[in-house]
Amino acid sequence: MKRVLIADDELHICNLIKCLIDWEAYGLEVAGFAHDGETAFQMCQELLPSFLITDIRMPGLNGLELMKKIAETLPDIKVIIVTGYSQFPYALQAIKYHVIDYLLKPVQKNELEAALTKGLELIKKESGLLQADSANLVSAQKIKDNLLMCMIKNKNDMDNRRQIFDVYRDQFYSNDKERGWQLIQINFVFRSGEDIAFIQNFLKTKMKAIMTEGIGTNAIEIITTLLGNDFYCLINGNMDYLEEKKYENYIKDKLIILNETIQKVNFVIGVSNIYADYHKIYDCIAQFEKCVLHKVYKGKDRIIYFEKVPQPIYDTQFFLNDTFRKNFANALKNEDIRKISVLLEELSVVLYNYSKRTDGKTVLGIYDILVEEFYLTIFGYSQNDEVIESKKEILQQGRYFYSVSGLFHYLGEIIGSEIQSISKKKEEQSIKPVKLAQRYIEKHYMDDITLEEIAKEVGWTATYLSSSFKKNTGKSVVDYLTYIRVQHAKELLLDTERSIGEVADIVGFHDAKYFATRFKKITGVSPNEYRGLFS
Structure with a gap:
């Protein structure tokens, strides 16, 4: 007879497990009970049972610690978990220790028998005793x-x-x-x-x-x-x-x-x-x-x-009629996230109303078409690998939903997020030449630079740069150049050994009078007054 050790901190649970199975019919015998982890481990070392049936929650050495020690020192013992702990983290750790099965209390006879059968087959396989026919x-x-x-x-x-x-x-x-x-x-x-x-x-x-x-x-x-x-x-x-x-x-x-x-x-x-x-x-x-x-x-x-799945009477074209497609396309082109959300919510309501005359496959077909239309409208036909993978992921995610409303609410959120991301990228692209112009001015403010020269540097026309620069910074190119020159002049004015004219010349003003006028307009004081206040 192969030995079985039962470990549980409650004696009546041990007795229940013992009475549940006709052990002799399986070539097994219950060799004893243990009511804590340390005792169970000592008995395993002494009795060398073929099976250990153990709880997870026990005093002292708990079931998981016991399994770890057995896996490290007595790997031939087949462990079966029987526990009231219905939390998968415990089961997950138990799997790592190669347990035979994880059974929840109250344990069912057929489940325990199946676990024992699995363990016995594994023992035969390991010992080379499996019959050829088997x-x-x-x-x-x-x-x-x-x-x-x-x-x-x-x-x-x-x-x-x-x-x-x-x-x-x-x-x-x-x-x-x-x-x-x-x-x-x-x-x-x-x-x-x-x-x-x-x-x-x-x-x-x-x-x-x-x-x-x-x-x-x-x-x-x-x-x-x-x-x-x-x-x-x-x-x-x-x-x-x-x-x-x-x-x-x-x-x-x-x-x-x-x-x-x-x-x-x-x-x-x-x-x-x-x-x-x-x-x-x-x-x-x-x-x-x-x-x-x-x-x-x-x-x-x-x-x-x-x-019992309805045979669809209405196909995707019925729900995605010309009116809906036109409204959806316009909302996409206008990047109207709220309108898109409303259209998708209304669509999900219509689909629920037709639940007995259509099926889930039709619903997912509609979802797929709308995803394709979105990507085609936003990215056109020249979609790169990143866009293709993104679309593939969104199409796949649609297969995981358990409600029509949840499916189209998710689609609305994804489209809204993508539109916001694309708008942000467009904004960054549109402002990039402006930032380049700012950096060029800050680097060459002391030179005789012109609007045309800056525009050429950033790749725009002078007119378009002037308009965009004003829109994004609130200042014209000339005013921004003057502002930067004045900021640097402030630092130089703290040096009292330089004359006002020298300071003006260094920062790019070749007319001291004009420099004084612009300086006072921006700071509220003349260059001399500024020097008197801060030098």
């Missing part, structure tokens, strides 16, 4: 999972589709008319965080177990794959069973509980029609796009059946 089954399952992935990736490539079907037919297909095919897709949307890769890895393992538990053995065959944020499960089973069994509700309930642990994931479950012909698998795949996109009407954490 290894072949695992290998065949992986091939099927990979085939499903290929089907999804190559859904639009007819040649590859045909080859994949041939492989599946020759190696795995059973022509049983009483059997059917159904595809379930779970679309996850991660809210934020740097631990998304860990969450995806956690979900990949957890989802397969949930699917197996929920669908049951009557389905005979379950093929799964994870692509990005989408988990796919292809079920091949008895037609009557598939039609009668509503296992998707079980999966939804499990996902809601799981989300209490992760707290960073929303989901939508898409359910295809059932087909007797395995060639219809691609029809199932095509149906999912409509199911997943329809979440803008149905909301998050929902089951969406393809058969």
Whole structure:
């Protein structure tokens, strides 16, 4: 018998776990209980159990510290977490210590049995005791999972589709008319965080177990794959069973509980029609796009059946009619952010009113068209790589929304932000020659510079520079030049050894009388008075 150690600070929890499982049927025996982390670690060193089932919150050495020490010193022990702590940071750390599973209290018998089975298979694999037949089954399952992935990736490539079907037919297909095919897709949307890769890895393992538990053995065959944020499960089973069994509700309930642990994931479950012909698998795949996109009407954490998604009576052209397009285009050209926001809000209301006569795919199609129109109006056809990537990101973000109003409110905010950014850049570009002119004046104020000379330096005509300079600085070019000369003259006047005429000449005034007049106009005092006050 392989040993199992149960660690929990409450004795009745230890007894409940012990009574939950027929340990002997799994070739296991409960070797003892521990009620704190230090005792658990000592017992692990003495008993060398195959499994440690532990809580996270314990006195002294807590569960996470215990797992760390075991991972470092006793890595052969398979650890299963059973805890009331429904916070994913704990689960995330547990994953880093290579635990077998993370189960929430009150633990379910089937969940614990699945975790023990997983651990026993891992022990056999590590000790080289896996039977050839078992290894072949695992290998065949992986091939099927990979085939499903290929089907999804190559859904639009007819040649590859045909080859994949041939492989599946020759190696795995059973022509049983009483059997059917159904595809379930779970679309996850991660809210934020740097631990998304860990969450995806956690979900990949957890989802397969949930699917197996929920669908049951009557389905005979379950093929799964994870692509990005989408988990796919292809079920091949008895037609009557598939039609009668509503296992998707079980999966939804499990996902809601799981989300209490992760707290960073929303989901939508898409359910295809059932087909007797395995060639219809691609029809199932095509149906999912409509199911997943329809979440803008149905909301998050929902089951969406393809058969219940409305067949759109009205297409994108109905909603984006000539009047709307004209108003939207004018608002873009005029950079009228408020008008754009109002138009998009009105559009979302119209789309809600037509929710029974259109679908989410149509809504996302409208969103895509408006994004394209915005970028075409603002940037034209010559869009650089940065603009193309920005547009691609905004189009992708649209797939994450669970409401029509949220989708178009986001679009309004993005367009407003982009317009403000573009306006700022335009303003910076328009004022850049003015700043160049200012720098040129400040560098050459003591010389006999002219408006024409400055304009040539910055690449503008004298007339346009004069107009823009006045608009942006509040002074004409000549007045600004005079102002700069006077500021430098102030510094020189503090030196009493220089005459007023010398100071005037140094700063670019070659007429002392004119210098005195301009100086008094700007400072309010004559050069002599200024010198008397500050020298």
